[in-house]
Amino acid sequence: MTKHILITGGAGFIGSHTVDLLLTRGYKVRVLDNLASPVHLGSNLPDYVSTEVDFVRGDVRDKSAWKSALDNIDSVFHLAAYQDYLPDFSTFFRVNSVGTALLYETIVEQGLSINKVVIASSQAIYGEGTYECKTHGVQYPSPRSAQQLEKRYWDPICPICEGKLYLLETNEIHVSPHNSYAISKYTQEMIGMVLGRRYNIPTVGMRYSIVQGARQSFRNAYSGVLRIFAMQALAGGPLTAYEDGEQIRDYVNVIDVARANVIALEDVRADFRSFNVGGGRKVTVNEFGSIMADIVGAPEIKVVSKGEYRFGDTRHIISDISQIEDIGWKPQGTVEMSVYEYVQWAQQQSDFGDYATAARSDMRALGTVRGGM
Numbered sequence: 001m002t003k004h005i006l007i008t009g010g011a012g013f014i015g016s017h018t019v020d021l022l023l024t025r026g027y028k029v030r031v032l033d034n035l036a037s038p039v040h041l042g043s044n045l046p047d048y049v050s051t052e053v054d055f056v057r058g059d060v061r062d063k064s065a066w067k068s069a070l071d072n073i074d075s076v077f078h079l080a081a082y083q084d085y086l087p088d089f090s091t092f093f094r095v096n097s098v099g100t101a102l103l104y105e106t107i108v109e110q111g112l113s114i115n116k117v118v119i120a121s122s123q124a125i126y127g128e129g130t131y132e133c134k135t136h137g138v139q140y141p142s143p144r145s146a147q148q149l150e151k152r153y154w155d156p157i158c159p160i161c162e163g164k165l166y167l168l169e170t171n172e173i174h175v176s177p178h179n180s181y182a183i184s185k186y187t188q189e190m191i192g193m194v195l196g197r198r199y200n201i202p203t204v205g206m207r208y209s210i211v212q213g214a215r216q217s218f219r220n221a222y223s224g225v226l227r228i229f230a231m232q233a234l235a236g237g238p239l240t241a242y243e244d245g246e247q248i249r250d251y252v253n254v255i256d257v258a259r260a261n262v263i264a265l266e267d268v269r270a271d272f273r274s275f276n277v278g279g280g281r282k283v284t285v286n287e288f289g290s291i292m293a294d295i296v297g298a299p300e301i302k303v304v305s306k307g308e309y310r311f312g313d314t315r316h317i318i319s320d321i322s323q324i325e326d327i328g329w330k331p332q333g334t335v336e337m338s339v340y341e342y343v344q345w346a347q348q349q350s351d352f353g354d355y356a357t358a359a360r361s362d363m364r365a366l367g368t369v370r371g372g373m
Contacts, residue, residue, distance in 0.1 A: 003115075005265075006073045008032045008060055008099075009080030011049050012039060013216045014120065014208070017258040018077060023052055025262065030054040032069040033080065038219035041351075048215055060099030066106040073112070075265055078103055078192075079120040081185070084220070087366055089180040096184035097191065104195040116202045117192060118264045121274065123209045123250065125186040127176035129317035131165035133158040139165060143178045149309050150371060154243045156315055167248060169320035172207070172274055179312045189274055197272060204264040205274030206257075209319050212338035213254035214345035219355050225249075225285060226339065228356040229292040230346055235354065237301035239293070242369075245286035245305045248316035252279040253333025253341075260329050269327045278319035279331050288335065295339045308372030310363065 005022055009015040010031030022029050031053045035043060045055060058065025060080045070076070082095035100119065107114050128141045141156035156165050177183045189205040196203030210224065218227040229239045260277045264270045283291075289303035321331070346352045363369040 003074045004028045004030065004072055005075050005077065006030045006032060006069055007077040007079060008069075009120075010053065010077075011035060011045055012079070014211055014254060014257055015077070015079045016046070016049055016215055017213070017254045018079070018261045019050060019053060021258045021262055023050055028054075030056060030069060030073065032056045032058055032060070032065060034059040039217040046215075060102065061094055063102050063106060066102055067110065070106055070110070070112055070114075073114065075116040075118070076103065076114060077118045077120075077261060077265070078188075081120060083181060087368070092180040092184040093187070097187040100188040100191045104191065104199070104201065107201060108195075108199050114201050116204065116265055116271070117196065118204045118206060118261060119188050119192045121189050121205045121207045122182065122185045123170075123207055123276070123278065123317060123319055124179070124182035124314070125175050125177045125189075125207065126170045126317060127178040127182065128156050128314055130168040130170040130174065131156060132168055133161065133163055133165055135163060136160045138168070140174055140176055141165065143312065144315065146311060146370070149311065152244075152307055152371075154246070154315060167316045167318065169318050170276070171320040172276055172323060193272060193274075202268075202271040204270045204272075206261060206264060207274055207276050207319070208257055209250040209252045209276070209278035211254050211257050212251050212335070212342060213333075214341045215254070216342060218346060218349070218352055225288060226342055227346075229289055230339075230343055231352075231354050231356050233292050233296045233298060233301055234343070234347070237293070237298065239289040239301060239303045241285045241289065241303050241305045242313065243305065243307075243309050243315075245284065245289070245303050247285050247313075248282050248318060249285060249288070250278045250281070250318045251283055251288070251335050251338060252277060252331055253338045256331045256333050259332075260324060263324075263327060263329050267327050273323070275324040276319035276321050277324060277329075278321045279333075279335065280321055281335065282318050283335055291336055291339055295336065295343055306372040308369055310368055311370050312368070
């Protein structure tokens with residue numbers, strides 16, 4: 001029997017790719033999306049969203065939107081989220097946390113038979129991640145202070161001896177969210193897991209690393225290094241990195257993320273568990289810049305660092321993906337593939353341009369971007 005799936009945020013980046021994969025597998029898909037700016041322009045669905053979807057325009061903070069969207073639905077991907085670097089802290093919780101609570105509230109109040117809910121979470125819930133001190137063993141360092149960053153001491157230090165720390169892969173066990181976005185994403189997971197168990201609604205948390213590929217918004221300040229470097233490289237460079245560019249990142253292709261989402265939906269071994277979904281490869285921001293320069297055909301473009309930093313950023317992190325590998329998922333895409341797909345897509349967008357400079361200026365005015373002056 002054909003299954004009917006609801007995807008919140010289905011007109012967005014990860015959501016639309018998940019829609020595509022579900023349609024190829026014979027599912028009927030409904031999308032709930034508010035088409036909010038700056039990600040979307042106007043009230044029309046992006047042209048990359050399949051005409052096969054049943055579209056409901058609505059907001060996850062609106063209970064009536066949930067009631068309409070959940071009618072005759074078997075399972076839910078809850079991917080809609082608020083993501084930004086702006087200090088409007090309460091918005092993270094109203095959208096991400098309260099929106100998730102309303103999902104479960106509506107299911108229970110309406111007596112709906114929902115087979116599974118898959119919740120988009122984030123690697124951000126781990127804070128600075130996992131390290132080892134050669135003297136004091138495994139450590140989970142606190143956020144780097146403004147005083148440390150102003151001195152350009154970029155790397156975390158052992159909280160016991162203040163010695164050097166060595167990066168380890170971060171597994172799903174120790175959670176330490178350090179900002180509003182991360183707290184709200186972990187809250188989403190907890191709402192889902194607790195209420196899911198109480199009311200027998202199988203729930204899965206998907207802790208994505210940095211997801212990249214075509215359709216990633218270039219208008220959203222949260223979009224990060226892919227859009228910033230693409231804009232700068234296509235304009236002839238240079239590429240500007242925060243800190244010293246030696247931050248280690250974990251990038252995963254959006255097609256791989258869509259595959260992971262579908263495995264979480266279809267495999268009962270995923271029920272009531274949270275999984276890291278990462279690329280399985282350490283890449284520094286400087287290395288990423290070299291990849292971008294090569295992809296746009298301008299290898300002479302270089303990455304420059306001026307000592308600016310985004311207060312609250314993680315220095316290094318790489319996810320341990322062994323748990324999701326155990327149920328049959330492995331990343332297939334590469335960083336090079338993600339960059340190529342994004343650049344090809346971005347060049348086809350009529351309004352693609354330098355949004356990064358204005359976003360950087362706004363974040364500096366708000367105190368998120370600091371240093372380097």
